[in-house]
Amino acid sequence: MNYTTPDEAVGVPGPTTGHHRAPEPGAATLSAIDVTLTYPSSGSTGRSEGVEALRNVTLEVPQGQFVALVGASGCGKTSLLNMFAGLVKQTSGSLTVNGEVPKCPPPSVGYMFARDGLLPWRRIERNVTLGLETDKNWSRTRAQERADQLLDMVGLNGFGKAFPRQLSHGMRQRAAIARTLAPDPSILLMDEPFAALDAQTKLRIQAEFSRILETSETPKTVLFVTHDLQEALLLADRVVVMLPRPGRIATDQFVDLRRPRSEHLADLMFEPTFRELHEELFHKLQEGETK
Numbered sequence: 001m002n003y004t005t006p007d008e009a010v011g012v013p014g015p016t017t018g019h020h021r022a023p024e025p026g027a028a029t030l031s032a033i034d035v036t037l038t039y040p041s042s043g044s045t046g047r048s049e050g051v052e053a054l055r056n057v058t059l060e061v062p063q064g065q066f067v068a069l070v071g072a073s074g075c076g077k078t079s080l081l082n083m084f085a086g087l088v089k090q091t092s093g094s095l096t097v098n099g100e101v102p103k104c105p106p107p108s109v110g111y112m113f114a115r116d117g118l119l120p121w122r123r124i125e126r127n128v129t130l131g132l133e134t135d136k137n138w139s140r141t142r143a144q145e146r147a148d149q150l151l152d153m154v155g156l157n158g159f160g161k162a163f164p165r166q167l168s169h170g171m172r173q174r175a176a177i178a179r180t181l182a183p184d185p186s187i188l189l190m191d192e193p194f195a196a197l198d199a200q201t202k203l204r205i206q207a208e209f210s211r212i213l214e215t216s217e218t219p220k221t222v223l224f225v226t227h228d229l230q231e232a233l234l235l236a237d238r239v240v241v242m243l244p245r246p247g248r249i250a251t252d253q254f255v256d257l258r259r260p261r262s263e264h265l266a267d268l269m270f271e272p273t274f275r276e277l278h279e280e281l282f283h284k285l286q287e288g289e290t291k
């Protein structure tokens with residue numbers, strides 16, 4: 001899999017990047033140019049004015065790149081993901097996926113939430129094939145083969161006939177990864193997918209996920225929301241730090257750690273580059289909290 005180098009990254013905004021090329025609207029796989037999102041006022045919350053969730057956000061993710069979004073609660077990370085998924089429309093600015101206004105559900109996009117979202121009455125293999133059932137290109141036999149292959153890939157060989165309740169949390173999360181990958185989406189939008197896992201399981205699944213991306217036949221473009229700065233640095237090509245009230249981008253940092261990451265994920269966090277980036281971005285996040 002090819003990863004875009006910092007010089008190839010398109011229109012990376014922010015004061016710390018040193019990239020000053022003006023972004024071409026729609027050139028990247030995921031493109032948000034000067035996007036503002038204000039949720040309308042709601043009588044139920046007693047607010048007369050709307051909530052400005054995002055202000056003047058410009059974010060371009062070229063094909064095959066992995067971008068992690070980090071930032072305090074309420075800085076608009078999920079809102080941005082939802083806009084790329086076609087679930088929410090921006091108030092102003094331009095936002096495209098593969099050069100087009102995102103539809104819902106957008107083709108070639110896999111969306112994974114923090115909760116595994118598995119259907120409890122379906123066996124694991126039938127959860128994995130869920131997204132293939134309405135697609136005429138997938139016969140029942142091929143879909144079953146795909147489920148077997150993916151369950152094997154995420155280390156759940158032999159658990160296809162189990163129900164979600166019979167699996168541990170980490171196993172269900174891995175099944176959810178398999179389900180997200182089943183239709184082979186070229187774009188992955190992931191909202192804290194590993195947040196609820198214990199540290200050891202998380203590291204294992206992160207390495208597994210990295211390996212899946214590294215060995216994928218087609219390049220995957222990933223936008224990944226996390227509160228975990230370590231996770232962001234271990235997995236991503238770029239880490240984007242967002243600040244709240246209103247949500248905006250503070251820093252867009254290229255992560256120059258060696259690849260493939262999956263082989264030595266646990267070791268990377270002891271490398272000087274990792275520590276320096278961690279410290280720098282940690283302070284950025286802290287600054288945001290205190291403003």
Ligand SMILES: Nc1ncnc2c1ncn2[C@@H]1O[C@H](COP(=O)(O)OP(=O)(O)OP(=O)(O)O)[C@@H](O)[C@H]1O
Nearest residue numbers: 039040051052053072073074075076077078079080
């Ligand atoms: N449907 C909605 N209607 C009104 N306001 C909303 C809606 N969804 C989100 N908001 C507001 O928009 C802002 C950004 O929310 P969002 O969920 O995008 O932030 P976040 O960074 O993902 O937060 P967290 O890290 O806690 O998940 C918050 O102030 C939130 O209250």
